[in-house]
Amino acid sequence: MIRWLRSLIGWTEERSGAIAMVAPIMTHRVPRDAKWWYVFGSATLMFFTIQIVSGILLATLYAPSAAEAYLSLVYIDQQVPMGWLLRALHAWSSNAMVLMVVVHMSQVFLHASFKYPRELTWMVGVLLLLCTLALAFTGQIMRWDQDAYWGLGIGASIVDRVPVFGNQLRNIMLGGPIIGGATLSRFFALHVFVLPGLTIALVGLHLALILKGGISEMPQVGQVVTPETYRKEYEARVHKTGVPFFPDAAQRDMVFCGLSLIVVMALAVWCGPVGPSGVPDPTVINANPRPDAAFLWIFAAMALLPPQIETFLLLASPPLIVLGLLAMPLLANRGERAPTRRPIAVIAFTTIAVAIAALSWLGVTSPWSPVMDAWTSVPTPVNMVKQLTPLQMQGALVVQYQQCRNCHALDGTGGMRGPELKNVGARLSWDQLVRQVQQGGGNMPAYGKTLSSAQTTALAAFLQSCRTDGVGPATIPGALERAATPDQPPVAVPPVSQ
Amino acid sequence: MNDGCAECKGGCDQTPPRSRRGVMFMIGAGLMGVGSLVAAVPLLGVLIAPGFRRYGNTWIDLGAVGNFPMGQTRLASFAIPGSNPNDGQTATAAAWVRSMEGQKFQVFAVNCAHLGCPVKWFQQSRLFMCPCHGGVYYEDGSRASGPPPRGLFEYPVKVENGHLLIDAGRLPGLQESV
Amino acid sequence: MSRTFLLVASLVVVTCGACGQIPLQQSASTSEAPVVTWKGLYAQNCSGCHGADGSIGGARPLRDASYLASVSRNGLIDIVRRGQGVLMPAMDVSQGGAISSEQIAQLVDGMMSDWGQGGKPHVVAWAGELGSPQAGHAVYAATCQSCHGLPDGVAAGTRGSVTDPNYLRLVSNQALRSAVIFGRSDLGGLCNGPYPGQPASRTLSSSEVADVVAFLASKRPNFGGHTP
Structure with missing residues (x-):
């Protein structure tokens, strides 16, 4: 049996030369110290493979038509045996792939592995990052739910801001004047043909470049990269102390890949598939569109950009960021690789990482968004209600009725767009309260035309009562105090006692 | 066509003269070029055609004027004409209709002028609010606060035979407002 | 050994999950589940x-x-x-x-x-016509004034004024009527008795309720005939 097998292999090898071709690749020598830091690229590749396989299976079930896509997802989730698990795996593996790409890239950056002779490997890696993000974004569109529809609307609005050709580009992107069937088909073609094909080709190139340049060593202080002599030194070192990739280095990859696959599988089983959210009906305007996790930081940045230069930043920063990433190894292709000797690189990395993490968190909480139903669904805190006079009580109702609550919190509940009102009576005097409500300002709409004088007075009376116990109402030193007349409620709030 | 040199090593005089091979190469490259250009017309054409087409608007009936009580702002939905059959639900759109004294109307696109999210009308505070980045507009569509660079997109309106019509059909955006 | 264990464990997890159709989290994750109850x-x-x-x-x-x-x-x-x-x-x-x-x-x-389990309608009808403001003034003085102060609004009383013109412009006569009949016991307020300085059995009759609401309504400023 074994002899028969061996002769079969020999027969094939004699004709194909496959083993002769692959064996040196598998056993090429890699630095001995290439330890656990180096597993993330392999994990990315594994998740990409899973995406390909699960994606092909999803394509056998999914109907890429705007009229049917949503229903086919519901069908996959509810009727196809284990269909929901397939969707869950595709979604969670996609998140894992994005995460692994980012971790892999961070490691390469911190260890300065992009320096000579691996500049091209980094550049191809940057393109692979873009492909991964593009796959994640177009994948979100495939869900064809509310988030996908309005997410496309956001994309279209950004493209529309391009000077001169914006509208034409937008129509090319959408495949017509509206977000519709043509749009889904375009993004479907991107998601299942163009981007995966491109990614496969780039992965091949990336791997070929890795083989050519060799796996980088762990950075060591004093081991400076000098392009003129680096190759000779590296080869000498790897020849002397290196180990074969298979099985010495590959076993760590296998352990890490296996573990992360199990984690992703567990997430898929426990958390289930992502979406679909509401039906993609443009006439249902109770939507609250949010992008997937990988894009939350962009979503947050778009809320926080200064309006004057927003269009410029929206259009100019993506190409600038990409160009910067591509050009980086060309600008710094020699010198120290150790993070301890590259303080600027480490500071830059930390700054960017913290900024993206903070923006992502802001994207989750989105404090700039009004809570659309807070005015009817977030109760006035009971401890505040208990203290109020009849007029102030009407003021508390005005706060709800006029949707103030959508943007303002009372004792921690409600919107977060505007300032918390719990202590506003200690910050603003009566006149300041009335002025702010009527004229708006500081990113608050003016309510002067909407509120009757009675509503304004009740509102001011309530807001003035919003103070911690024992703190008097805010006053302007030296200014005349408002007299307590029947029309104008007294500044001093009557003490409450049973 | 014999230009394999392996068998002609050592003074093989059958090798075609260099000039002939050059001509052949030029003709081949030329034919390939022309062929590619011809083939590119439909390939590229289909891809970028939407950028060169003029998508006209049409007058769309939003229903009887009586459906929009005076002093209120109501959501009206309509089918987008000329959409293709596999658009499904996405071939519909919605607009906010503000009905004013004397049968005057303002009709706003639901899309926020910032990045196109659907704004919601609040009758009590007479404001439109956007759930994405917190854009707020007054009842006449003008910008009140938040990131939008302008007021809400407003459709041209006319009243015919007791019906309210708007000139619509495209997704509104900053370049071509409606 | 350990690799076999991991393999078996993951298979068990997957099949368990797969048997029970779609996990519960999924139905919750679809944003804005329809409000049914x-x-x-x-x-x-x-x-x-x-x-x-x-x-x-x-x-x-x-x-x-x-x-x-x-x-x-x-x-x-x-x-x-x-x-x-x-x-x-x-x-x-x-x-x-x-x-x-x-x-x-x-x-x-x-x-x-x-x-509304086991609730009985109040003896005073929920809705009704306004009564006489003059008679209402007397009812107010006897039952409301001790907490809500003098009706001219100068002394607001311990629970704040209910004759404040701005307050009155924001509440309808029906809301006043409901407040007098049912009170706001949630706020520790009485309104529907017992009243301080009055016998515990003292309650307001239908006509007294109509009168006191009419009295309060008469304190409401009238801008061009607009009543809430």
Whole structure:
């Protein structure tokens, strides 16, 4: 049996030369110290493979038509045996792939592995990052739910801001004047043909470049990269102390890949598939569109950009960021690789990482968004209600009725767009309260035309009562105090006692 | 066509003269070029055609004027004409209709002028609010606060035979407002 | 050994998950699951003003069996659908609100059966005509003034003025009537007795309620005939 097998292999090898071709690749020598830091690229590749396989299976079930896509997802989730698990795996593996790409890239950056002779490997890696993000974004569109529809609307609005050709580009992107069937088909073609094909080709190139340049060593202080002599030194070192990739280095990859696959599988089983959210009906305007996790930081940045230069930043920063990433190894292709000797690189990395993490968190909480139903669904805190006079009580109702609550919190509940009102009576005097409500300002709409004088007075009376116990109402030193007349409620709030 | 040199090593005089091979190469490259250009017309054409087409608007009936009580702002939905059959639900759109004294109307696109999210009308505070980045507009569509660079997109309106019509059909955006 | 164990474990996890169809988290993850129960409708549309559990809030508490028994089902549905006074918004879609007539009926029915359990209608009818302001002044002086102060608004009393013109412009006569009949016990307020300095058995009759509401209404400034 074994002899028969061996002769079969020999027969094939004699004709194909496959083993002769692959064996040196598998056993090429890699630095001995290439330890656990180096597993993330392999994990990315594994998740990409899973995406390909699960994606092909999803394509056998999914109907890429705007009229049917949503229903086919519901069908996959509810009727196809284990269909929901397939969707869950595709979604969670996609998140894992994005995460692994980012971790892999961070490691390469911190260890300065992009320096000579691996500049091209980094550049191809940057393109692979873009492909991964593009796959994640177009994948979100495939869900064809509310988030996908309005997410496309956001994309279209950004493209529309391009000077001169914006509208034409937008129509090319959408495949017509509206977000519709043509749009889904375009993004479907991107998601299942163009981007995966491109990614496969780039992965091949990336791997070929890795083989050519060799796996980088762990950075060591004093081991400076000098392009003129680096190759000779590296080869000498790897020849002397290196180990074969298979099985010495590959076993760590296998352990890490296996573990992360199990984690992703567990997430898929426990958390289930992502979406679909509401039906993609443009006439249902109770939507609250949010992008997937990988894009939350962009979503947050778009809320926080200064309006004057927003269009410029929206259009100019993506190409600038990409160009910067591509050009980086060309600008710094020699010198120290150790993070301890590259303080600027480490500071830059930390700054960017913290900024993206903070923006992502802001994207989750989105404090700039009004809570659309807070005015009817977030109760006035009971401890505040208990203290109020009849007029102030009407003021508390005005706060709800006029949707103030959508943007303002009372004792921690409600919107977060505007300032918390719990202590506003200690910050603003009566006149300041009335002025702010009527004229708006500081990113608050003016309510002067909407509120009757009675509503304004009740509102001011309530807001003035919003103070911690024992703190008097805010006053302007030296200014005349408002007299307590029947029309104008007294500044001093009557003490409450049973 | 014999230009394999392996068998002609050592003074093989059958090798075609260099000039002939050059001509052949030029003709081949030329034919390939022309062929590619011809083939590119439909390939590229289909891809970028939407950028060169003029998508006209049409007058769309939003229903009887009586459906929009005076002093209120109501959501009206309509089918987008000329959409293709596999658009499904996405071939519909919605607009906010503000009905004013004397049968005057303002009709706003639901899309926020910032990045196109659907704004919601609040009758009590007479404001439109956007759930994405917190854009707020007054009842006449003008910008009140938040990131939008302008007021809400407003459709041209006319009243015919007791019906309210708007000139619509495209997704509104900053370049071509409606 | 350990690799086999991992393999088996993961297979077990996967098959267990796969048997039980779609996991529970999935149905919750679809944003804005339709609000189906009346309590869900209440939390979404009413709790802002009427309180999280309907027992205390800025507006009248609805977890009040006597109130729910006095207001007819159709009366309540009408208030919810079309709004009332100045600060109760119309909730029906046809009125520019957020919920359908069917949902409103479901909400009111649910509220009546869950919170109106065993409630008896108050002896004084929920709705009624205004009485005499002069007679109402006397009723006010006897029963309201000790907490709500003198009616000219100079001394507001311990619980704040109810004759404040701005307050009166924001509450309807019906809301005043409901407050007098049912009180705001959630706030520790009495309104419907017993009144300080009066016998504990003292309650307001129908005509007294009509009078005191008429008195309060007479204190409301009248701009061009507009009444809330």
